[in-house]
Amino acid sequence: MDTATRLLRLLSLLQSRPQWDGAELATRLDITPRTVRRDVARLRSLGYPIDAEAGIGGGYRLGPGGRLPPLLLEDEEAVAVAVGLRAATTATVSGVEEAAASALAKLNQVLPARLREQVSAIGAQVTALPQGELPTIDGEVLTILAAACRDTEGLRFAYRTHDGTDSARSVEPLRIVHTGRRWYLVARDRDRDAWRTFRVDRITHPERTGIRHHFDNPPDPVALVAEGTNIAPWQLVARVRVQVDAETARKALPPSEVIVDPIDAHSCELRFAANDLSPLTFQTTRIPWPFEILDPPELRTAVHALAHRLLNA
Structure with missing residues (x-):
């Protein structure tokens, strides 16, 4: 094995797990x-941050920062990255499209011909279902929000509500939730002392406050977004008790459509909403388990009428 090949192999091993003992690396290579020590010194001279600790429990590990080491990918990994980058070129996050296209061009230059053919075939034969006009997210805003969530650091930002009202918010961020169509920040609003969801496309001028926070019993961010988007905006809310445990129901029913609340080990309550009875009736007929309609009463009437019509047909 020549020196260049050995150095690439050493980098690949260092990327594969957090820490390596020197003797292990010597055996693998x-x-x-x-x-091994000489090769590590060569990689350091090229700008790769490799930390070393002597003694029991020590070893070598690839540290953060420095130049990005080359990604050594298996065939399936390379195709997955290329397909992901191609999808990102049509993302709703501003700035990501151009960066994804640039990264994809660089990756295509080093992909073997057989893999380029696979990626091209996938790109040529896959078409995304149009989702209408979706709001664009500022990539820099998203990055600031995500970093504040990661570091449990407070945020200040300007926010525009659905009716166009502008306000200044001071929050303790928890998580960013992507529903497939929109991005939401889940955070505790300090001024209102309550948990809130904020559409990221309505957030401007975010600033990190430098003030850290800690949550003792935070809510489920996905459930909070589901409640705010599936229930709160609508006029009619259906409540249906089903004879199945909550975990099974959650696996079968998308959280973007139905909220599942456990009742006991063998039953749970489903909640879904709309502005009129027709979609509620349709959603109810899709429930695959024995159920009882709890509310509203007019939904029971509509489902009974549909059942009679289907039986007569």
């Missing part, structure tokens, strides 16, 4: 521990 079929070289001496002294050669």
Whole structure:
């Protein structure tokens, strides 16, 4: 194995797990521990941050920062990355499209011809279902919000509500939730002392406050977004008790359509909403388990009428 190949192999091993013992690396590369030390020194001279600790529990690990080491990918991984980058070129996050196109062009330059053919075939034969006009997210705003969530650091930002009212918010961020169509920030609003969901496309001028926070019992961010988008905006809310446990129901019913609340080990309550009875009736008929309509009474009437009509047909 020549030196260049060995160095790439060493980088690949260091990327594969957090820490390596020098003797292990020497065995995997079929070289001496002294050669491992020399190769590590060569990689450091090229800008790769490799940390080393002596003694029991020590070893080598690839540290953060420095130049990005080359990604050594298996065939399936390379195709997956290329397909993901191609999908990102049509994302709703501003700035990501151009960066994804640039990264895809660089990746295509180093992909073997057989893999380029696979990626091209997928791109040519896959068409995304149009989803209408979706709001565009500022990539820089999204990055600031995500970093504040990661570091449990407070945020201040300007926010425009659905009716066009502008306000200044001070929040403790928890998580960003993507529904497939929109992005939401789940956070505790300090001024209102309550949990809120904020559409990211309505957030401007976010600033990190430098003030850290800690949550003792935070809510489920996905459930909070589902409640705010599936129930709150609508006039009619259906409540249906089903004879199945909540975990099974959650696996079968998308949270973007139905909220599942456990009742006991063998039953749960489903909630879904709309502005008129027709979609509620349709959703009810799709429930695959024995159920009882709890509310509203007019939904029971509509489902009974539909059942009679189907039986007569």
